[in-house]
Amino acid sequence: MMRTRTPAHPKSAPALGGPPPGRSGGGAPSRVSAMRRRRQLPYLLLGLLLVLGCAAGGVVAGTQLGDREAVLVLAHPVGVGQELSAKDVREVSVSADSGLTPIRADALSSVEGRPFAYSLPAGAVLTREALGKAQVPPDGQAVAAVGLEDGQFPAAVKPGNQVLVVIAPENETGTGADGETSSPSSHSATVTDVRAKDSKQTTVISLQLPADQAQQVAAAPQGQVSVVVVPGGGQ
The missing domain is CATH 3.90.1210.10 (Antifreeze-like/N-acetylneuraminic acid synthase C-terminal domain)
Structure with a gap:
């Protein structure tokens, strides 16, 4: 009589995707977490150094501003x-x-x-x-005095005013001996003093300007010089 053999039950196969036999299911994630912590450590140290550097810079800036x-x-x-x-x-x-x-x-x-x-x-x-007493003229400058009558300068002119000294042509028609038209010349100057004579008909105005131009202004015939106050100082 033949005996039928009952097959033995096979060992259960590991589930797909599960950890290999003999290993704990949490082993691999633990190693990954440790590696991540080791990689993040240098960045934490770098951040700490940056914070300390900024704090030191703030102290230095505050000290400089305080001075x-x-x-x-x-x-x-x-x-x-x-x-x-x-x-x-x-x-x-x-x-x-x-x-x-x-x-x-x-x-x-x-x-x-x-x-x-x-x-x-x-x-x-x-x-x-x-500030203080006028220290004029500086190097390269000279002071010229011109005698002016009413109408040749503004009544409110005073020391410190920036002015144009206008010298009219000698010929009233503005035409020179050679027939060419002459134009008025002008020079920028600073008023250093204003003094009215006792007669009050003539006012002497002292003008500071470049030395070569000061000679021209001083040599101009009386009656041909006028002073015009312009923006730039003493207003």
């Missing part, structure tokens, strides 16, 4: 003899160790009304040496 002070500079050109007013200056911040001796912005009231000793351009830092 600055508000001072006065000229808002527009001024002429010698012109009296300082608040509209002539503006405030700027400069380094305290710049080597200059500027007038602080909070000291304006102590110097307001004082005359300028020099003609200065816009943007010049205002110092106490720039």
Whole structure:
């Protein structure tokens, strides 16, 4: 009699996609997490260094800003003899160790009304040496005096005004001896002094301008010179 053999039950096969036999299911993810943590560490250190660097830079910048002070500079050109007013200056911040001796912005009231000793351009830092008795003429400049009658200069002309000195042609028709037309000549100058004579018929105006032009102005016949006030200072 034949005996039928019952097949033994096979071992269960691992599920598809599962971990290999004999290994824990969480082993691979643990190694990946560890690798990620090791890779992120340099970036964390770099970020920390950046934060410390920014903090140090802020301290240095704060120190530098603390060493600055508000001072006065000229808002527009001024002429010698012109009296300082608040509209002539503006405030700027400069380094305290710049080597200059500027007038602080909070000291304006102590110097307001004082005359300028020099003609200065816009943007010049205002110092106490720039104020006081007129120091003219500087190198390359000269001072010429012209006697003018009423109508040859504005009644309100004063030291510090920027002016044009206009010299009319000698011939009233404006035609020279050679028949060519002559035009008036003009020279830019700064008024340094205005004095009326006792007769009050003639006013002597002192003008600072380049030395070669000063000679021309001084040599011009009386009655042919006029003064025109222009923008630029002392207004």
